Amino acid sequence: MGKISAFYTMPHPPIIIPEVGRGEEGKIKETSDACYQVAEEVAMTQPDTIIIVTPHGPLFSDAVALSCGDRIKGDFGKFSASQVVFNVDINIPLAEKIIAYAEKENIFTAEITEDTAEKYGIKYELDHGTMVPLYFINKKFSDYNIIHITYGMLPKLQLYKFGMCIKKAVDDSQINAVFIASGDLSHRLSNDGPYEYSPYGEKFDKEMIALLKNGDVSGIFNMDCTTVENAGECGLRSYYIMAGAMNGYEIKGDLLAYQGTFGVGYAVMRFSTKVSDQDTYTQLIQEREKRFTQKIKNEDPYVKLARESLTHYLIKGEYMQIPAYVTDEMAKSRTGVFVSIKKEGQLRGCIGTILPTTENVAKEIIRNAVEAGQHDPRFPAVDEGELGSLDFSVDVLTAPQKASKEELNPKKYGVIVKSGHKSGLLLPDLEGVDTVDDQLNIALQKAGISPNGKYTIEKFKVIRHR
Incomplete structure (x- = not known):
C-alpha cells in the first residue's frame, strides 16, 4: 500500500x-x-x-x-x-x-x-x-x-x-x-x-x-x-x-x-x-447546505426573485409569474436592471437592460435572471445542479444622463459609450476598475469602438441588491 x-x-x-x-x-x-x-x-x-x-x-x-x-x-x-x-x-x-x-x-x-x-x-x-x-x-x-x-x-x-x-x-x-x-x-x-x-x-x-x-x-x-x-x-x-x-x-x-x-x-x-x-x-x-439555507432565508426580494426566476426556468422550462412577495416599488416602477451571477467569487453570468423592456422592475428581473444564467455568450448555460452554489446580485439602474469624462467616477457611476449603432456599458464599483480611463477603455472595448474615435458618454447610478 x-x-x-x-x-x-x-x-x-x-x-x-x-x-x-x-x-x-x-x-x-x-x-x-x-x-x-x-x-x-x-x-x-x-x-x-x-x-x-x-x-x-x-x-x-x-x-x-x-x-x-x-x-x-x-x-x-x-x-x-x-x-x-x-x-x-x-x-x-x-x-x-x-x-x-x-x-x-x-x-x-x-x-x-x-x-x-x-x-x-x-x-x-x-x-x-x-x-x-x-x-x-x-x-x-x-x-x-x-x-x-x-x-x-x-x-x-x-x-x-x-x-x-x-x-x-x-x-x-x-x-x-x-x-x-x-x-x-x-x-x-x-x-x-x-x-x-x-x-x-x-x-x-x-x-x-x-x-x-x-x-x-x-x-x-x-x-x-x-x-x-x-x-x-x-x-x-x-x-x-x-x-x-x-x-x-x-x-x-x-x-x-x-x-x-x-x-x-x-x-x-x-x-x-x-x-x-x-x-x-x-x-x-x-456546512454548504446550511449556508445555502441561511442565505436564501435572508435574501432581499430583488435577489430572491432573481434566484427563483432562474430556478423556475431550469426546472419547468418557462418564465415564472410575479410572486406575492414582490414589493410595490418592484411592481410599479420601470427601469433598466442588470442581474449578475457569481459562483465561488467568479462571474458566472451577467445580463441586463439599460432601459426598461417590460412592464415593471419585477418582470425585468425575471427576464434578465434567465438571460444571465442561460444566454451570456461568455459562459456555458447554468445547469440545475449549480443552483445551490450561485450568488445573485441585482443592479437597478437610474436613468442615464449625458456626461463628460471629467464627470465620471468609476466607484459612483456606471458608464455607457455610444458611437452610431455601437454601444457598451460598464457597471460602477467593479473590482479592478479603479480609474476613469480603465472604465472607459473596458466599455469601449465591449462596444467595439476605437478609443481614438468619436463617441458619446452617459453616466448612471445603480441601487445594488446583494
Whole structure:
C-alpha cells in the first residue's frame, strides 16, 4: 500500500532563484532557507514520486490538467536564465489511476501531452510554479518522478474531492509520495507588488496562515468571499486539493517562513498528519447546505426573485409569474436592471437592460435572471445542479444622463459609450476598475469602438441588491 508521506506548501517567485534574482533573492533569504529545509526533508523521505499542484500550467475552467507524457522539460528562459533546466519523468501509471478515480467522481480532467498541447494551442512544458519548488529539491534529491497537476477553475468542493482521488490512487499503489501545493498568497500587500495594494491582502495572508496552522479545513473553505476576491492570491485552489489529499487526517501546519518583501505573500509550511475518523468532506457538504439555507432565508426580494426566476426556468422550462412577495416599488416602477451571477467569487453570468423592456422592475428581473444564467455568450448555460452554489446580485439602474469624462467616477457611476449603432456599458464599483480611463477603455472595448474615435458618454447610478 502506498502513502503520501509528507505535505508542504511552497511559493514560486522566480526571483528567489539565484540565476534569476542576481542578488535580489537575498531580500527573501528567509523564504529561500525554508525551501532548502523542505528539500532536505524530502531527501530524507526518499519519495518515488513528487505530486505537485501548480496554478501556472495549462488552466481550464472545467477540468483539472495532468501532464501525461513520459517526460516533461522546462527552463527559466522566460526569466533570462535559460541555463537552469529541468527534465523529469512522469509517473504515468499513477496519473492514470488519478484520472480513473476522478472520472468515477464525475470530475473532468485534461490529459496534456505534446499532441494535446498542440491541439489546445499551448506548450507542453513545466511552468515556474513547478520549477521553483523543484529547483530547491533538486539541490538535495533528484531520484524521483512527478505528477504534474494544474488546478482547474472548478468548484472548491470538487477540487477537494479531486485531492481525495489523489490519495486513493496513491493508497492503491506501492508508491512513497510527497505532496507540494505550489502557490503564492496575496499579490496585493503593497503598491510595489504586481497588483494594486489592497488592505484585504494582509488580512487574507494572516487568516490563511492561521487556518493552515490549525488544520482548519472548514475555515479555509468558508473564508469570507470578499477577502478572497480582493486578495489577488494564486495558491488557494492548490490548498483545496491538498486538503482533499489529507482527508481522514487530523492536520497541523508548521510555518517555516513567511515574507511579503515584494508585495507578494510567500509562505512555506510543512504539515503533520494523524489518522482521524472525522469525514471532513461530509462536514463541508453539510456546512454548504446550511449556508445555502441561511442565505436564501435572508435574501432581499430583488435577489430572491432573481434566484427563483432562474430556478423556475431550469426546472419547468418557462418564465415564472410575479410572486406575492414582490414589493410595490418592484411592481410599479420601470427601469433598466442588470442581474449578475457569481459562483465561488467568479462571474458566472451577467445580463441586463439599460432601459426598461417590460412592464415593471419585477418582470425585468425575471427576464434578465434567465438571460444571465442561460444566454451570456461568455459562459456555458447554468445547469440545475449549480443552483445551490450561485450568488445573485441585482443592479437597478437610474436613468442615464449625458456626461463628460471629467464627470465620471468609476466607484459612483456606471458608464455607457455610444458611437452610431455601437454601444457598451460598464457597471460602477467593479473590482479592478479603479480609474476613469480603465472604465472607459473596458466599455469601449465591449462596444467595439476605437478609443481614438468619436463617441458619446452617459453616466448612471445603480441601487445594488446583494
